[in-house]
Amino acid sequence: MSKVKIISLGGVRENGKNMYLVEVDDMIFVLDCGLLYPENELLGIDVVIPDFTYLEENKNKIAGVFLTHGHADAVGALPYLLQNIDVPVFGTELTIALAKLSVESAGLAVGFNDYHVIDENTEIEFDKVVVRFFRTTHTIPDSVGICVVTEEGSVVYTGDFKFDQSASPMYRTDYGKITDIGENKVLALLSDSGDAESTVENVSDRKVAEEMFDTFKNAEGRIIVSCVASNILRIQQVFDVAQQADRKIFLTGPTLVETVDVAMKLGKLVLPDPDLLVSIKNINSYRDDQVIILETGNSGEPLESLQRMSKGKHKQVNLKEGDLVYITTTPSTAMETTVAKTKNMIYRAGASVKEISGTFKASGHASPNDLKLMINLLRPTYFIPVQGEYRMQAAHARLANEVGIPFKNIFIPGKGDVIEYAKGRMHMTGQVTAGNVLIDGIGVGDIGNIVLRDRKLLSEDGIFVVVVTISRRLNKILSGPEIVSRGFVYMKASEDLVNESSAIVKEVVEANLNTKDFDWAKLKQEIRDSLSRYLFEQTKRKPVILPIIMEASNYQKKN
Incomplete structure (x- = not known):
């Protein structure tokens, strides 16, 4: 028994x-x-990654990292993991290529090259465990689900997926492989x-392409x-439809160029006409009705670029009268305010x-009927909804119950929760260290709640700096108090406030x-x-107050 x-x-x-762990014996x-792009309240934070403490403590037990697809939410944290833990990485051809690009761009796991390319037919044996894969439909080619086959049954992870009967x-999706997996015992299903x-x-992607052509x-x-x-x-749809509409495509931004280059080299992105792509430098050589400008980025970056275009501050191209901005991805709920602001600026x-979301619902994630179909095909004993906010997990749990899985066999985990199968039953048995590690520039995990609180205060109420030079030997103030304010009050219009503050100090x-x-x-x-x-009495605001006290006897600043 495992x-x-x-x-x-x-x-x-x-x-x-x-990031999910399946632990089988040792x-x-x-x-x-994967990583997470931060919401607005994480001021200055570039990305958020998982806490790897548990893996670092058990790195000798890790059989490998198995990737479902090449998006940042699945591969983006690899550079930070591989920096400290040397383990093999498995993924399909495009997924591995994009994972390598992510690792090399970060410049952290220098020299790492333990990558292994798999496909949907690959089976990898690890003692009592076999890892299998099955092809899925997502917004990127080479997406797969993962099946970890144990003596107790299979643990299946879908990755991000949807069903599209007219997909190219x-x-x-390999429905046959999924059905085969479901014919054997599926102990637990982790589903998007x-x-x-x-x-x-x-709607099907074929419908999206038709709408795009119109x-x-x-x-x-x-x-x-x-x-x-x-x-x-x-991007493939834009290429295909641009060629049909007799327009040329101009790419902006290094992220897009790198991604397109990798995908085209592997044959995962096909250019229907070699002359379709034109350098952005030559855009003025074409009539406006011959031009398509493809602007991309990570998460909210395309919207930020559109805002710069609307203000005339984009490095390569700016908006003008008669342009049509076509937003072809469905923004998350968190981005709705940003989208509204961007549209107004455009x-x-x-x-x-x-x-495109105004006409169709075009998502890379499975709708409720698709989710129920996946459960029916795999027929798991236990069900674990993952990849989503709690309300999404709870909605998925209700869908699983509708197709016959009792609520006692459904677990909605939080980060770090351990779900263990022992003595013929699955139980929530404890927790391991888990949470968010914030990445700010080259700093990994050195930004905590106190720093974020200070950043929030600075962004809301500003800073109030007081500089005084004293002599303890003479028991007197030699210079100051001098007051400097940034983001709090306009100094020239607040002389009374500044003078009274100086007197208090x-x-x-x-x-x-x-x-x-x-x-x-004590003095500070x-x-x-x-x-x-x-x-606060005068302004109802609480700026960050920074006293700087210097002693003249040795000219040494005291902290």
């Missing part, structure tokens, strides 16, 4: 950062290693919950197409906007100089407390 544990280090109760199988061969709440079914054909001016760089399916620039400093038990920390804290009370 002991089977399932642990989520990310991807639950959040959109992104997928072997750990890591399924995906490169994106087609990203669209479990939807009340509308996805848009391209009827537009009289330039078309600026906005999508996520890793959405290879949408209209003010004289261009117009069309959203002077009073506090002189009182402390006249005590026998002078203490630097009293300045903060006194100023904070006064400034």
Whole structure:
């Protein structure tokens, strides 16, 4: 009898950062290693990755990292994992190519080359465990689901998926393989919950292509197409439809160029006409009705680029009257405010906007009927909804119950929860270290709640700096107090406030100089407390107060 544990280090109760562990006896199988692009409240944070503490403590048990597809939510955290843990990485051809690109771009796991290319027919044996794969449909080619076959039954992870009966061969789901897996015992199914709440079914990608052709054909001016760089399916559709509409494509941004280059070299992105792509430098050589500008990026980056275009600040191309901005991906709920702001800026620039989501629901995630079909094909004993906010996981749990899985066999995990199969039953048995690690520039995990709180305060109420030079030997103030404010008040219009603040500081400093038990920390804290009370009374705001006290005797700043 094998002991089977399932642990989520990310991807639950959040959109992104997928990372799931299947632990069989003394072997750990890591399924995906993704990142999450931060929401607005994480001021200055570039990306968020899982906490790898548990894996670092058990790195000798790791059999490998198995990737489902090449999006950042599945491969983006690899550079940070491989920096400290040397383990083999398995994925399909395009997935591995994009994973390598991610690792090399980060510059962290220098020299790592333990990559292994698999396909849907690959089976990898690890002692008592066999890892198999099955082809799925997503917005990027070479997407697969993962099946970890144990003595107790299979643990199946779908990755991001949807069903599309008219998908092209490169994106087609292998229904036969999924059915074969379901014919044997599936102990647990970890399934994508990203669209479990939807009340509308996805349209086929063929319908999307038809809608895109009508848009391209009827537009009289330039078309600026906005999508996520890793959405290879949408980029392929733009290529195909642009050729049909007799337009040329101009690429902007290094992220897009790199992704397109990798996909084209592997034959996963096909250019229907060698002359279709034209350098952005030559855009003025073509009439407006011959031009398609493809603008992409990560997460919200395409919208940020559109905002720069609308303000005339884009490095390569800016919006003008008569342009049509075509947003071809469905934004998340968190991005709705940004989308509305961006559309307003585009209209003010004289261009117009069309959203594909205004006509169709075109998502890379399975709709409720697709989710129920996957459960019916695999027939798991236990069900674990993953990849999505809690409400999405809960909606997915209800769908599973509708197709016959009792609620007692459904687990909605949080990060770090351990779900263990023992003595013929699956139970929630404890937790391991898990959470968010914030990446800011080259800093990994050095930004915590205190720093974020200070950044929030600075962004809301600004900073109030007080500089005083003293002599303890003479018991007097030699210079100051001098006050500098940034983001709090306009100094020239607030002379009374500044003068009164200066008087308060002077009073506090002189009182402390006249005590026998002078203490630097006590002096600074009293300045903060006194100023904070006064400034809040006068402005109802609480700036960050920074006292800088210097002593003239040795010209050494005291901290």
